[in-house]
Amino acid sequence: MKDEELARRLRDAAGAHRPDRERMLGRVGRGMAEGRPAARAVRPPRTAMPWLRVAGATAAVCGVLAAGAFAVASAGDGSPRGTRVAAPPHSPAPPSSPAATVTPPPALGALRPEDGPLWTDGAVDPHSNAYWAQSDVTLRTAAPLSSLTVELRIALTGGVNSTGSWRSLPEKDFTVSASEDGGYLVYRWSLRAGRTVPAGTHTFAGQYNHAEGARDAAGDYVTAHAVRVSGQRASVGDWFGPDH
Structure with missing residues (x-):
């Protein structure tokens, strides 16, 4: 069969086709009533999991170190909490109070x-x-x-x-x-x-x-x-x- 003959037959069949409107509407209605299937949870690729675990551990360690530094800075120096005060090296000793003057009695x-x-x-x-x-x-x-x-x-x-x-x-x-x-x-x-x-x-x-x-x-x-x-x-x- 030649291509021209095949094309003609297809055009004739298409022109003769009459779609069943009621049947089509029924199929659409049944699909909407059944609803869409539940969405599946999407998990990250397994190759990403080690990186997440490393990041979480790093954050925890940083938190512990920060808390320790804060406690050291705040303990026992009388300064506002969270403020580190460093004593100057080789601080001179405070001057001693002069001894009270005693007036000797007269001879x-x-x-x-x-x-x-x-x-x-x-x-x-x-x-x-x-x-x-x-x-x-x-x-x-x-x-x-x-x-x-x-x-x-x-x-x-x-x-x-x-x-x-x-x-x-x-x-x-x-x-x-x-x-x-x-x-x-x-x-x-x-x-x-x-x-x-x-x-x-x-x-x-x-x-x-x-x-x-x-x-x-x-x-x-x-x-x-x-x-x-x-x-x-x-x-x-x-x-x-x-x-x-």
Whole structure:
């Protein structure tokens, strides 16, 4: 059969064909009712699995190392958490505090209880007890004084601390201080400018607590520096204790 004849027959058959519309619609409806088959899960190729396992292990190791570094940086240095503070090499030692200055007591012969019209005496008050004491300074002057400074020094033996002071002269005539200096509790009375100390006998007293028991006052002493109204100067001093 020649090609032309075959082509003609095919065209004739195609022209004579009439599609069954109802049958076609039925097949389409049945296909839609049955639904599509479930999609299958797609697994990665087996060759990719080792790489995923290596990546996961690497991430875990990095996490452990990071946590360890954070803990080291945060522990015990007092700095904000997570901040590493490195101590400088060969840090110099902090300077030591200077030792407290101790004022040596004057030599026994350096204190004289009488100088011209001025005289003084120091003694522990008889009303003192096993926990508390009062040191009395008696000052006598035969002439008025235009300037006067009385300084009572109580050695800082066990438990010594100030509890107050007083003087028999008018309070408004003096400035008063109590401080620790050179190993002593120091009471200082200074006559104010323009005031005068009259001739007579006057008392200055310093009070303090101390450790339980009989306190040895042999290291305590008093000094007084005065200027008479006439302009002449005088200085006196005395030790406390039973052998003063």
